[in-house]
Amino acid sequence: MAYQPKSYRKFLAGTVSAAVVASAIAPVASASFTDVAGSVHADDIATLVAKGYIKGYADGTFKPNKSLTRGEAAIIFSRILKDAGVKAEQGAGFPDVPASNAELAEAVAIVKAAGVMGGDEKGNFNPNATITREQMAKVVVEAFKLTKPANHTTKITDLDKAGAWAREYIQTLEANGVTKNTEFAPKQSVTRGQFASFVVRAMDVKKEVSAADITAVKLVDDKTLEVTFNGELKEVKKEDFAIQGVEIESVTIKAAAAAEAKTTVVVIKTKTALQEGKSYNVSYKGQTTDKAKVDVPVVTPKVESVSAINAEEILVTFNKNVDSKTASDVANYELKINGVSKTSDIEKIKVDGKTALIRLKDAVVFNSGDKFVLQVKDSVKDYTGKQIERFASDEITFNVTTAPKIVESTYNGTSLQLKFDRPVGTSVTLIKVDGVALASKSLTAVDDDAPGNYVYTVSLTLAEQKLAGKVGTHEVVIFDLVDTKGVLPNKASVATSTYTVTQDAEAPFVKAVKALNANKFFIELSEGGTTVTNASFTIKKGNYTFAVGGNNSQLATDVGSGSEKNKVYYEAGTLDGKPGYYVVITEPATGELNPLYGKDENSVTLNVTFENYKDSSNFIGAKYEGTVTLSKDTNKPKVEKTNIDTTNKKLLIDFDGNLSVAPSMSDIVVRNKDGVIITPTVVGLSSGADTSVVEITLSDVKDEPYTVEFKEGKVQYAVVKNSVVGYNLNANKNDAFTVTVKSTANNFFKYVEFTGDTPTVVSGSKNVIEIKYGVEMGTSALDVANYSLDGKPLPTGSKIDFFGDKKTVRITLPEGAFVTTTSYKLTIKTDVMTKDGVRIVGDLQTKTPYETVLTLTDNVKPVLQEVKYLIVNDTDTTTTKLLVKFSEALKSGVTFDTDDFKVTVQGSTQTIASISNSKDDDEYLVIVLSNTVNVNQSATIEIVPEGSLNSTITVVDPADNKATGSATATSTTKDAKGN
Known part of the structure; x- marks a missing residue:
């Protein structure tokens, strides 16, 4: 078959679209032709005429019963193919097709280029020969790329009269509904009317995508393949795909409608990993082709790159998914900063697929210009257990050139969600929305542990929610945004961002109901800003309905007494950044029937109905009916680690949560390595906020194993892990157990560090x-x-x-x-x-x-800088006034002591009559002398040192800093203010 352009392949793959277009065109009235009215093919003829694919004769007739010639078929098909982008093939002429008949010559060249029609064994096209129905079957099947299902059973009774070569084509027409007669009459000539119906029905066939349409299979990773189909798949099923020896987990459509051709990309996720060095074939609906094959290369696991993405994190990227256990082990890395080992300052390592994010302890940060080297040991393994090639980075220079910034801002209906380019401090000077200062000056971290995805929220009051949720574009401004490490430039004096709220057009709905603890759950909604119009919560345990207490802004922290017991309270809020409602059921009054938990019940399933809620656009949400299971916390305190503090003679036993009280000495038994019982001197809990460590003080401690026996019920959490509000559930206590206390290599536990x-x-x-x-x-x-x-x-x-x-x-x-x-x-x-x-x-x-x-406080002393004679005009030769200027404003309301200044004229000390503030500026004083002086003489004024003439200097600034200095009056002209 000749080459077919992509546009033609797109045409073939999109015959459904062509059929839709065809059916959307109103058929031309059969009266357009004088001989079509009443024909069974009238509508199909009208459809092809409307599209310009078929025409009648000059006398106004169509001649539907006239046999179709090969030349007419070529002309009609060429019009269809030209719409699909097929062009005439150069040098495709036939000796019996005259060049003078330009339309026919072009049509023959086009159908030959598309591989739809060709010549006979003598090289002739035979344009005037009629075309039989079996020949038409072949042409239509080839033109529209129709296929026959493998399990098709024919009902055609005269199939044996067709040529052997034609029988498959005829059955293909039958399977696709292009021919509907049980008697096909293969040797008869096809009429012009029959041809019109053949073509329209073929255009209406929905081409089913098969394995033959797979054009490529791409290996994304060891558990992901992308399969590209030439054709449109609107849905896929896992059971339609198979890979020999591999269990498929899921299949999804990634993309459709590529730029030039109608293609569908299907993503296959496997449960079992694809093995390196092997080839796999993807089958679709039981079939496969060579193009459905993918080879998995053998890849030597290694480190691809190392970079410091901010002042506290180093990102290591591998070329393969790695084993999370070995890749997160600090012992498998060596870090030097400025030539000093900092491996012990690695706080934790987060592994995700091909990356390991190394986070440093708070005391260690990169400063701009710091140089670091990271070594990854070959004890790190990939997901298959292969060793990673030992890696040592070149010396890398860390540079911070920009302050932190807001990458993205959004409003979720109840709070602002802000994404930053690095971890930032949660306390800021001010946060504004559209110029309005928010009540909150803090950020709450939602996700600050993933590279490039540092997400924080800002809580809003109801009034602020209305402001932030208005339709339109909003500006967010933050003052003094700092990164968490203080690396310069670490502070953005002003950080800005914008977000847009569009008009809501969808009603809210319940996405999930999540149990939170023994008496509290969360109803997650599709959008924020949702309000409840009445008592819309119905909570049932079996046939019993709990009374609704109403909206409680404290979430039942102040309920649980009197008439408010054993009721349902709710409050709008967010959980993990998702909007919704918290629901709390409070403790029943003493002796009240139908408590939330019956005797010996540790869990309870509730029927939840939620309705009559609407969003900010007044769309009413759909009624929700479902269940939620709440459970009491049955966890008991567990030992996480132990240590021996020989300096302070203590055995340290660290539990997985804060404890309420320390066990008494009679509640434990301590034995040394020889089994000898030792009596402690003190038993207590670690001090401070962390009370998870039991500290047992002995009169003498050796660096050797001890055993400690705890009696049953003597250790309990300070707060139940599955904590509740307004419901009295006792903290769970321990079973009897024995723990071995040993010294550890790393003493930097939280209780001593x-x-x-x-x-x-x-x-x-x-x-x-x-x-x-x-x-x-x-x-x-x-x-x-x-x-x-x-x-x-x-x-x-x-x-x-x-x-x-x-x-x-x-x-x-x-x-x-x-x-x-x-x-x-x-x-x-x-x-x-x-x-x-x-x-x-x-x-x-x-x-x-x-x-x-x-x-x-300001601790800079005012300095006497300048003195001028205070004169009325330039002709004055004498004055008693001097204008004294200081380096900063002086304290107002102060009565100045004349002993604070010394005035000399030509070496002669003058008597000061008074001192006062200038009316013009706070940094000026006016000194009035008892005697008149010549303004042409030099006068010197100095601040008298404290203790020389008096004990108190009254020439001070607002912070009471005592003035100092001296100056000489040399100017005899007025200043800019007329002095």
């Missing part, structure tokens, strides 16, 4: 900051480098001393460091430690530095 004590910072007198740590501190508390103001080092000349005892530190700042009185942010780094080496932090959970805002 960071202290729970929070420093208290106060501003002392001017130039002094006092920090009360509450515990004895080490020398690191005196290191100036461990403190900063507004993210900058303390001013040069700052001194730090212990004050009173080693629990209090006093920072003395140098004179002249602060020009104005304003707020500063003091940061105490986590490198500050107690005398026992325990770090000081601001937040024990996030282990971030301690920060506080304090006010520092």
Whole structure:
């Protein structure tokens, strides 16, 4: 068959569309031809005439019963093929097709190019010969690429009268409904009317995509293939596909309607991995072809790239999916920053497919210009267990060139959702929407653990939700957005973003109902801004319906007494950024029937009905009826790890949650490695917010294994993990158990690495900051480098001393460091430690530095800069007044002491009569002398040092800094203000 252009293949693949177009065209009235009325082919003739594929004769007739010639068939098919983009084949002429008949010559060349019709064994086309019905069957099947199902059974009675070559074509017409007669009459000539019906019915055939239409199979990864079909698939089923020796998990349509041809891309996900070095064939509906084959290459697992994506994270990209256990093991990596090993400062590693995200501890950050080298050991394995090639990166320079920014902002109906280009601090100075300052000045992290996807939310009041949810474009502005590590440039003074709210056109619906704890669940909705128009929650346990208490903004934190017991309360909110309603069922009153949980019940299934809710566009949501199962927490405290603190003579047993109280000494039995019982001196819990560690103090501790037996019911959580509000469920207690306590290689556990004590910072007198740590501190508390103001080092000349005892530190700042009185942010780094080496932090959970805002006072002295004689005009030769200018404004409302100044004229000291503020500027004073002086003489004015003539200097600025300096009056002209 001759080459067919993509446009023709698209035409063939899209015969359904062609049929739709054809059926959409109203048939031309049969009266257009004088001899068509009443013919069974009238509508089909009209359809082809309307599309311009067929024409009548000059006398106004169509002659539907006249036999069709090969030349007429070629002309009609050429018109169809030209619409599909097929062009005439060069040099495709036949000796019996005269070039003078241009239309026929072009038509013959086109059908030959498409492979639809050709010549005989003598090379002639025979344009005037009639075409038989069996010949027409072949031409139609070839033109429209019709296929016959393998299980087709023919009902044609005269198939044996057809040539052997034609029988398959005739059955194909039958299978596709192109011919409907049981008697086909294969040797008869086809009439012009029959031809019209053949073509229209063939155009109406919906071509079924088969395995023969697979053009390519692409290997995406070891469990993903993409199969491209030449044709349109509107739906796919997993059972239609098969890969020998491989179990298929799912199939989905990825893409359809490619640029030039109607193609469908199907994504196949497998449960079992495809093996390297093997070939696989994809079969579709039991069939396959050579083009459905895919080879899985053998790939040597290795590291492809290493990069620092922000100041606290390094992204390692492999060329294959890796084993999460070995790839997340810190021991399999070595990190050096500026030549210093920092492997022990890796906090955790998150593995996702081909990537490993290395997160550093809070005390370690990359600064711009830092150089690092990362080594990945060959003990990391790929998903098949093969070793990764040992890798050592070149020296990589870390550079931060931009401040953090908002990548994307959206509004979900109840809160703002903001995506940043790096992890950012959750506390900011101000957040605005359309110029309106929000009540909240904090960001809540939703997902800050995935590279390039740092998502935070901002909670909004009801009034703010109305503002943020209006149809149109909104601007979000954040003041002082900082990244989490303080790497410069780490602060965006102003970060902006926009989002658009479009007109809502869909009603809300319930997406899911999620159990949260023993008496609380969440109804997730399709959109935010949804309101309840009446008591729309119906909660049933069996036949019993709980009473609806109504909307409670505290989510039942203040219910559970009196008439509010054993009722349903609800409140709009979000869960994981998704909008919906929280629902709480409170504890029944004593003796009340039908409690949420019956005797010995640990779970309960409730029937939930939710209706009469609408979105902000007043679309009413569909009624929801379903169930939710709530469960009591049956978990009991478990030991996560143990350690021996030989310094403090303690056995440390760390549980998986905070405990309520420590077991008493009679509740445990301690034995040494020889089995000898040892009596503890003290048994208690770790101090601070973290009370998950039982500390057993002995009179003497050795670095050897101990065993500790806990009696049943002596250890319980401080709060049930599956915590509830307004419902009295006791915390679960432990079973009797024995644990072995051993020393570990890594002592940096949470209960010894960071202290729970929070420093208290106060501003002392001017130039002094006092920090009360509450515990004895080490020398690191005196290191100036461990403190900063507004993210900058303390001013040069700052001194730090212990004050009173080693629990209090006093920072003395140098004179002249602060020009104005304003707020500063003091940061105490986590490198500050107690005398026992325990770090000081601001937040024990996030282990971030301690920060506080304090006010520092202006400590720059006003300096006398200039003196002028105060004269009325340039002709004046004498005056008693001098205008004195200072470097900054002076304190208003102060009565100045004449003893604070000394005035000399030509070496002679003058008596000062009075001193007052200038009426023009706060930085000016007017000094009036008792005697008149010559303005042509030089006068010198100086601030008298404290203690020379008086004990108090009254020449001060608003922060009470005492003025200093001297100046000489030499000008005899008026200043710009007429002085």
